[in-house]
Amino acid sequence: MADRGRARGVVATAVALVAALVLTGCVTLPREGPVEEGPAQVAADPAPRIIPDGPQENAAPDAVVRGWLTASAAFDDDYSVARSFLTAPAASSWRPGGRVVVVATGGLEVREVAAGPGRGDGATEPTAGERRTVTVRAPLLGVVDDRGRWTSAEPRTPYTVDVTVVRVSGAWRITELPDEVVVSRNFFDQQxxxxxxxxxxxxxxxxxxxxxxxxxxxxxxxxxxxxxxxxxxxxxxxxxxxxxxxxxxxxxxxxxxxxxxxxxxxxxxxxxxxxxxxxxxxxxxxxxxxxxxxxxxxxxxxxxxxxxxxLTLPPGTADVLDDPVVTGTPVVVEGGRLARLDGEGVEILGGVPDLAGRRPRLPAVAGDVLAVLVDDRTGMVVVRLPRDAATVPDGTAAGAAGGALEVVTPGTDLVGPSVDRFGWAWTARSGAGDDAGLVAADADGDVAKVDAPWLADRRVHALQVSRDGARVAVLSTDAAGTPGTVQLRVAGVERSPGGSPARVEVAGDPLPGLVDALDVTWVDGQTVAVLGRVRGQDGADPDSRLRLLEVAVDGSVVRSTDVPQDAVRVTSAKGRSTVLLETAGGLLQRSGGSFVPRPGAAGVDASFPG
Known part of the structure; x- marks a missing residue:
């Protein structure tokens, strides 16, 4: 425990030394300095060094607070310039590494709550020991804790903090302030x-x-x-x-x-x-x-x-998946049969049991395991494909041929499956009771109920397991599917010793402004893409346009792209350029900032391997 505590303390201290950025005010970037010898090929810091001004003579309370916010960008010498805006006791006790508050660029307000005597009327000078309150307000985007973890704020959440200043030796100095640093999004992204x-x-x-x-x-x-x-x-x-x-x-x-x-x-x-x-x-x-x-x-x-x-190491490198590349082509349903999409059209998959008359939908494949919904989404079939029939992501082993048609997961309105690298096909059952919720099955007919207490009163609409097999992205609403109750969650997957999924532990909300969603897919190891709608700029009414929302797993970055309004599904291999959209008019692929028809595309329910 002592070692872990020491590590945590070091992290918090180091963050405190370099955490702050400019919000507003004047700073100086150094243009010259001594030439010093040093180790060759050491890259310069990518973020510019900031040299702020100290307190100005006769500065008003709000100007002192603005100066302190600006000076908090200078991490040199333990925030010595920023501390010069504080009283001696406050300068000694201030711990800026507690958290970093990220606010919208622009919209910052720094205002004295009440001017008081001696401010603005020119008649009365402030007295020693007199205290004033200055309020800092800005639209809140998120907070980074002392471990570097981002938490997103709800849209239009205001950040408000009161800072107390006191008259000391003929000048205003800050005496009460939070143990945090407030930064704009622009400077946060730069630094x-x-x-x-x-x-x-x-x-x-x-x-x-x-x-x-x-x-x-x-x-x-x-x-x-x-x-x-x-x-x-x-x-x-x-x-x-x-x-x-x-x-x-x-x-x-x-x-x-x-x-x-x-x-x-x-x-x-x-x-x-x-x-x-x-x-x-x-x-x-x-x-x-x-x-x-x-x-x-x-x-x-x-x-x-x-x-x-x-430390002596054996030759070579470890054989581990590291955000693996998907080398296979999408699987689709074409004319009631399963096929894979290539550059010239579709190729019917061999080694798949006859699904004629079973109305197959929403196939998924990883390695040599394929899952597909049948009978109007009331059952899921999981089969093992022959080696030459599977489309395989790098690092996922294919197995022997085999498999007979067997509905291993009956249910009602099952969710489109996702096959993980262990060969388990995930879906979700609607309804109430023990049969509802997340469930997984393998090609041997084994079925695992996945414990997810946070989904007890919710209905899953879409899911996909990450290609490392350790996380799952889930779209859900309340049990009734009420509009406006949709949530995106990314959860950690706890597995049994044999590899079957046993429990999922949910993280925070990476996209709190989401009001409607149709589908979700992994774009890479750190990003999921959601086909959905988000709240408008006023934070109240939904934005009526359907968008592709590419969301960092922690919610710190969201990219929004306009898409055709008849889009219904999304799938991706690895990288933004591989994203495919399914619309009423066919399959679209990304081309720059828009989506265009994919040549030779046919079929429906396209799904990349993994």
């Missing part, structure tokens, strides 16, 4: 980066990303590795869905923790526990750290050490 902590799936076969927002500086390597090793403090929704290759108790060796960058190599020196890992496990440790430090400025390589000496 912060979305980094991915790369957890390991419990079977050791896939990396599972979790987004954390940290300043884009080389010190970020220390923050990320510290968080990666703090396994006891994982985000609750992922805690039982992921694992780690690092032996229990492994920490960074130095105190305080540090990951120095030598040239372009991050040196990760670990405690003695790291040496207890067998060779293959060390490769997984290397894979986790290397993938986690991708994108850190100036870091292109990683060297693991333990107690100051290099």
């Amino acid at each position: 912060y980066g979305a980094f991915q902590l790369q957890h390991l799936s419990p079977d050791g076969r896939a990396l599972v990303p979790e987004t954390r927002w940290f300043p884009q500086r080389q010190a970020t390597a220390t923050l990320l590795v510290s968080e990666l090793l703090s396994t006891g403090d994982r985000s609750a929704w992922l805690a039982d869905a992921v694992s780690t290759a690092f032996p229990v108790g492994t920490t960074l060796l130095s105190d305080p923790p540090a990951v120095p960058v030598e040239g372009t190599t991050a040196v990760v020196d670990l405690s003695a526990e790291a040496r207890t890992a067998p060779p293959e496990q060390r490769l997984l440790m290397q894979a986790q750290v290397t993938a986690t430090l991708r994108g850190v400025p100036g870091v292109t390589d990683v060297r693991l050490a333990a107690e100051g000496s290099a």
